[in-house]
Amino acid sequence: MENKGNKYMNPYLAGLLLGVVLLASFYLTGRGLGASGAMKSVVVSGVDKVSHDYAENSHFYSKYISNDQKPLRSWLVLEVFGVLIGGFISGALSGRLNLKLEKSPKITNRKRIWMAIIGGALFGFGSQLGRGCTSGAALSGMAVMSLAGYVTMMAIFGTAFALAYFFRKNWI
Amino acid sequence: MGPIIPLFEISEEINLLIAFLIGIGFGFALEQAGFSSSRKLAGMFYGYDITVLKVFFTAAIVAMLGLLFMNYMGMIDMSIVYVNEYYMASAIIGGVIMGAGFIIGGFCPGTSVCAAAIGKIDAMYFIGGSLIGILIFGQTYPLWEKLYNAQYLGSLKLSDSLGIKDGILGLLVIVAAILMFWLGELAEKRFKREDISKEI
Known part of the structure; x- marks a missing residue:
């Protein structure tokens, strides 16, 4: 707690804030938050770029590229992009960028x-x-x-x- | 009446904008909580910093109570809110593998993105590792496909599987959380590490 300049938020308050964000996600979209799904989209998109035929024939990748889905233009990818920005804003405000x-x-x-x-x-x-x-x-x-x-x-x-x-x- | 986007025909652009805004809130909350520090996250498992427990359970309870309240007030149609599907074997084995990843790597996917955003180099390598792990899963999927789809029990709720009402389960979760917070606070005093807390 010596680092007065970059003290974290009270954990229960931070939990309340996170809970409100989660609740907003459910109320607006009917789903909660996610992170690994966006990373999967990056991988699926990469494999699809390297070989579209290969991705289409795979039982795993094909699930996410059928019907002309664009894995990178998805809800979770935008959400995780937001996490990056939100984390950066918080770090900047609290003097924790390094x-x-x-x-x-x-x-x-x-x-x-x-x-x-x-x-x-x-x-x-x-x-x-x-x-x-x-x-x-x-x-x-x-x-x-x-x-x-x-x-x-x-x-x-x-x-x-x-x-x-x-x-x-x-x-x- | 919610959920808004599935019920009203919201354009894709607005939907993605909302995703981005919710993500900003998510990342901001994680970083303010201190989830951008691997040694703070790991503190949970050695008792010197139980922030993870406090933040995680407070958030889960706030959202859970919010949903119960909205449902009660007729503000949300819970029949179209996604309830995770339960495939017993893959949920347990996947969870065990993730737990090993957590204690070895010091992050989970969401916290690693938030930590990388403020310049944590260990988090950047963790993200790289995550992409490799997902690629390995994708490339070896035929080996796991059977396990992945085994023991499907549907969108089962804990309250239903215990045969109790949602409100009762909510109350039990709150009581359990308060007990864990109390024990956790004791642990933080018992396993205090001034040297680490100063650095993180």
């Missing part, structure tokens, strides 16, 4: 980077298998009381807790 590789002093930069890539790859893979990530499956799913939302939330947080001991050097 290039930084965050890690425990016990590990090297190189190790942190590899951990970020591997962790990202696991999360990306898992979000496809699990039909959404912490935003779309867990948070939004819990708001509509879906069993899938609660199960996904417990699986994510339970596993992270269970494995925390083995990766403690990375963080503490």
